[in-house]
Amino acid sequence: MYQFSVSEGAAVGTPVGRVIATDADMGENTDMSYLIKDEEGGELFKVTTDGDTQEAIITIKKSLDFESKRTHNVVVEAVNKHVDPRFLELGSFRDQTIVRVSVTDADEPPIFLPAEGAIMEVQEDARLGALVGTATAKDPDKENAPVRFSIDRSTDQEQIFHIDPVSGAITLGKILDRETAGWHNITVTAVEADNVSQISHSSVSIRILDVNDNPPELARPYEASICEDAKPGQVRANSKVMHYYHVTNVLQHAYYSLMQGFPNMVLE
Ligand SMILES: [Ca+2]
Ligand SMILES: [Ca+2]
Ligand SMILES: [Ca+2]
Ligand SMILES: [Ca+2]
Incomplete structure (x- = not known):
């Protein structure tokens, strides 16, 4: 053996x-x-x-x-x-x-759950300090060293989100607006409290859920163009139809050019 x-x-x-x-x-x-x-x-x-x-x-x-x-x-x-x-x-x-x-055994850095990164959702009218979600990470070693969380500030320069270093709870530091940004992608860092060399990162994608906070406005009407020779009340042909005729003409032209170049060719 x-x-x-x-x-x-x-x-x-x-x-x-x-x-x-x-x-x-x-x-x-x-x-x-x-x-x-x-x-x-x-x-x-x-x-x-x-x-x-x-x-x-x-x-x-x-x-x-x-x-x-x-x-x-x-x-x-x-x-x-x-x-x-x-x-x-x-x-x-x-x-x-x-x-x-x-x-x-080797000392390993914290592992995030889920490993592929978390997705969280929050209403766009949530108040300052409202809970968005909780990041989860733990030391895989048997010592199970306590983990401390932080947000990589380069991924959230405006400080829209805060994280509780101990619990991993992510809360709102700024008022949101879905119409300005529908998603926020931040990076959360987990480090072992007694050994800062044991560090891991994970992405957290935060989806902002819409709230009806904008009054309706009628869109400007589209201007219908009229052909020069149109009869009164007649609008110019629908652009899809125009496009169809154009494509058909191009194909026909290509077909005849091809036949002239290869007179013995049979198209099936
Ligand atoms: Ca280990
Ligand atoms: Ca460890
Ligand atoms: Ca291991
Ligand atoms: Ca909205």
């Missing part, structure tokens, strides 16, 4: 360790290909063969998480690439080993 250790912070593609299958033969008769036999191991890890040494290189295929699983037992199988059919009765020319991968 092999034992390796890797940090949960290691990136996808990071090598975890190498495994070698011994083989008494030489040359291409020792050529190996490796595969991961168990389903969970196959999801998290990938195995490739080092062409020079015939070792298996195990790399990370999917991010590991110390908080959800600390040890993975991965079943790796080695198979001879070139098997002489005469010796098949000696065995399968394959062997399995278990590779135990221990995942070590």
Whole structure:
């Protein structure tokens, strides 16, 4: 059995360790290909063969998480690439080993929920201080360090929104007007209170809901144009109809030009 250790912070593609299958033969008769036999191991890890040494290189295929699983037992199988059919009765020319991968803890920054960013809604006539919504983020580590929130001021220079650093509650700092801006997109920052290097950002999109706060106004009537030769009371032809005739003329013209260029061509 092999034992390796890797940090949960290691990136996808990071090598975890190498495994070698011994083989008494030489040359291409020792050529190996490796595969991961168990389903969970196959999801998290990938195995490739080092062409020079015939070792298996195990790399990370999917991010590991110390908080959800600390040890993975991965079943790796080695198979001879070139098997002489005469010796098949000696065995399968394959062997399995278990590779135990221990995942070590890393201090991770807060995680926002939902991960893809929150969408909130507020009425455009909401009063100053009204609650718009609450940003949620927590430290994924077992210490569960307290998180402090703030708004990235470059995304809200007018200070339309405030956020409570402890609760994440977002409130109104300015009166809204949907007719001026129907959406506000701000960036909320979450930082661990005892370690400011553990920091995350998330977008919050705030949709302003309409309130009937504008009296109606009659739009200016459109001016109907009259052709010079129109009879009294007759309005110029509808522009869609005019457009249709124009397109038809262009197509007909193109068709005849084409036929002149290719007299033997048959159009179907
Ligand atoms: Ca983790
Ligand atoms: Ca961790
Ligand atoms: Ca942390
Ligand atoms: Ca309105």
